[in-house]
Amino acid sequence: MGMTLAQKVLAQTSGKPTVLPGEIVDAYPDLVMSHLASWRSIRQLEQVGVDRLYDLNRIAVVLDHRSPARTPEDAGHHQLIREFVKRHGIPVYYDVHEGIAHLVLMERGHVLPGMLILGTDSHSTIYGALGAFGTGVGFTEVTSVWLTGCVWMKVPESVRVVITGRFPPAVFGKDLMLALIGQLTANGCTYKSVEFTGDLVANLSISERMTFCNLAMELGAKCAFVPADAVTEAYLAGRAKRPYELLRPDPDAPYARQVTVDASALTPMVSCPHQVDNAKPITAVQGTRIHQAFLGSCANAKYEDLEVAAGILKGRRVHPDVRLIVTPGSREIYLQAMRSGALQTLVEAGAMLTNPGCGACAGDGGSLGDGEVCLSTANRNFLGRMGSRTSQIYLSSPATLAASAIKGVIADPREFLA
Amino acid sequence: MSALRVRGRCWKVGDNIPTDAIVATANLFKPYEEMARHVLASVHPEFVLGVKPGDVLVAGRHFACSSGRAVAPKALRATGIGVVVAESFARTFYRNAHEIGLPILECPGITEQVREGDELDVDVEAGLVRNLTLGQTIQAVPPPPFLRGMLKAGGLHAYLELHGGEFVS
């Protein structure tokens, strides 16, 4: 029997010809990403008392969650990390000005099809947008992999999501994922690998593929993939740090489940407080008053996302009772949006533009007061995540966000993008 | 003894103490009692531990410079001190202290003539500081009549209430 992508990557990285779902393997990840949590991994390393790292070239450190330092503690943690990186000569290191770790590592060609990548961030599933197996781990596990190079992994079963049709106007990858999470629930793919396929996916931009694989985490997935193809190759041209192969699943690979989604039947979606799977069509929540709109996070602060929002906001003004915070995902995105004029448009419309990074999504700026409501393009709306425990977070696409920022209430973007 | 006559133990700090050291930004939005627990902690950690109501804070030149921060005199008052005597005050603090009714007295030469722990008797109206431990009297600059009136009333707001929103000379 053939193998799914998850099986192939784990077989390859554990030195086996084949692996089966359920089997536990000792795999050697190609890359271990740690963000601000790195300081904790460094402290654990001191606990273990060993300082010789397995392979410096498989380590990536990116400071994104609290950038720049907000407190002396943050500043101290950053300093500890910088010193560690320097002392060991870790070559893949990006400081606080670069942006969200996931996006930076993909843009700079560190993420390639077929790689096994661990990250101290649950949304490491996003690496599947380039055909890599990305999954989140805790900081102690990072310490362990720094030292041993190795991690135990249970080979996951796979779920195939076949997407057909085309998006109607004002419907995007985010809407599809919110609908899918609503349908399958937050527990729908726990411990599983999700493979996206179908006509729509074949032509989908890497940006939208990132949104797919990122949000798959909110299904509980261990990893998610859009199998690498010509679109992947085009993205990696000029970026890839080394040669790679286009790893694809075997035609007879075993899937625990197949789900088919007809994109043409979708409408703009909003996830309501306090769970991502509490997803509803825009028509069910439109008119809900918002105080803050956050265009940011690894889910939807990519260049295309900024362009979509700017397209709607062009020549219009953010509602006076709304704060629109725009946090581009990375420096590359920031610069691209600057050169295209999208940033100018957003600033003219009244947005507050912050430095690239995780920003408000990770509680770093844009905190909410009691009873305040935020519409966000991020991937989580859990109770209290962005501030007060009486605040509320709704999630949507950048288009819905832009329309809502103009109206001051959750609004249907189709009015602007018919 | 009126509020403008204070007798207590002397606590000393140096020149150019910024308002940041009186109330750090991190404590700016705390209740005054909470602020009072950290007053001057970075320059004189024993002060908040030992200060008693009616004690006298003696400072060098340019006391309470840096940010305007009108909570600084309020936090000082919340520690219980009765008066601040300094070689000189930063302008905004000078204003702010009078406006909230915290007695302060400008007294050039004071730091040379008192030691930490000395017993002081301060007469703000008369502009006199008596060092009871050393048996010396030091002449200070009494506040001008306008500010004395404000101090006696208990601050600007109390003054305006007393005089129906008018300034009387």
Next chain:
Amino acid sequence: MEPRVKGRVILFGDNINTDVIIHARHLRTIDPAELAEHAFEVLGDEYPQKLRQFDILVAGENFGCGSAREQAASCLVGAGLKAVVASSFARTFFRNAINTGLPIVECPPVRGAVQEGEEVEIDFARGTVTTPKGTFTFPGLPPSVMEILAVGGLVPYLKRKFATAGAPPPRAG
């Protein structure tokens, strides 16, 4: 890790996420005891204290979903919890629990069989959870994972490993 644990149960529902277990603002430390002072705080200021009065946390589906933050597991250790029983776990929480030495049991019937404050007993060797409404079995964890849990987590495990082996293993082919 003790072969058997027994104690009073604190009950939670489905999809308890890591933002609820320990908010990002408290991730300034990795000390389990300090973290425990803020566990479940978002549900109410009384929660960190309340948690300490119980021994075993029982929850429904998808416990620990959300971030990969390891403190979601270690704060429970700091609060003195001896084990977590859930109908299912989010995978990052599952790994983090093992790595911080917090025993976890996946046993769906338990959630419906206990009330908060009741006593249950977990026998890890036999793979059973005994509740007032009966005894339920659960599949054991793989031996490689049990090895980590048995010594109290990944740091002690690594310490031991390097003390005996001396150097990292050879690189994979």
Next chain:
Amino acid sequence: MAPGDVVVAEVDTVIFHDLSLYLTGRTFEQEVKGQRILHPERVVIVFDHFFAPATEEGARILQANREFARRHGLPHLFDSGTGNCHYTAIQHGFIRPGAVVVGSDSHTPVHGGLGAFATGIGNNSIAALTLPYGTAWFRVPPTIKLLLQGSLARGVTARDVAQYLVGRLGEDWAGYKAIEYAGDLLPRLDVEERLLFPLMCIDMDAKAGYIEPDEAVAAYIRQRTAQSFELVRNDPDAVYESVQTFDVEEVEPQVACPPTVGHVKPVTAVAGEPIQYAEVGGTPGGRLGDLRRLARVLDGRRVHPDVRLQVVPVTREVFRQALDEGIIAVLHDAGANIFPASSGSNQSTNMGALTAGQAMISTHTRNFPGRNGSPEARIFLASTYTVAASALKGRIADPREFLE
């Protein structure tokens, strides 16, 4: 009226930032009870410290401020991201020659550079007197005239001269006094550069700083407001306590070193001091001129890898203009990080905290221990050029080598 008299003056503009409004609002509602705000339209509120609050406390403060403004019908609230409070007030036409401007930010005297009488007064003063009665009390200060003569040497800006004066004259030199700046240097500077003098008069403890407004100021104001104003000229027989002349030709780039603003040295005396953070922002930095100067030094170069360079435009308009001029691209390419228009790292309310042993060089105004995080961190203050050069070198550096 004569120096020493107490006068009560009608206030034209009251400036609040988020911190001062919160404290003043609390005093107004809890201590000065039952009063209404006499002139809501004269109140300018700018959220510039907690520009994107990282804490719930910050969010609550902004929320309380928004509610205060709504409750009292204050129409001019500029929410997070608009800019630094003083430049936002200027940008939106609230400052005019001859106006009386107060605020509880100590740098309110900056507006004296546009011919206003402007000074910092306490929250209590504003809560008890200015809000309910529309006035403020002042003791008429004696005035000192400082004549600044000559042209600036290469790599030297108004900032350096203003800082040099603080170092030379002392931190309490002008206590309770006003300083009028004059001399042939001023007409050679653009209007925003001149503002550095009254801005930094506070570092000599002056009550106010003033520059007699000229046509350049009038043109600058006209770009920002349609309201009429008069260019108030000094009385020919104005009495000064003293007149002092400084020749600025010899002034070198200056750095204010820890622990106080008066600890000023020529850059050559501190060059080589390692730094981890550099910031161009705050009331004396982050103006369009600063961003241009910064870009001039950084163009085609890279910030030192050990340094985080933070750039904070003073207003949204400045940022927009800098985008158009390609400045932001130059700064980004050099490795700088750009932040929303705000007060940036001032007091590290929203960013810019330092841990023990770290050092920052910035265009901000204060360097007291503990101002930005740990009391064991060190803060150096300098001109945009010096901050730029230092960011490139990773150490405090003389900017003149980059400005051939």
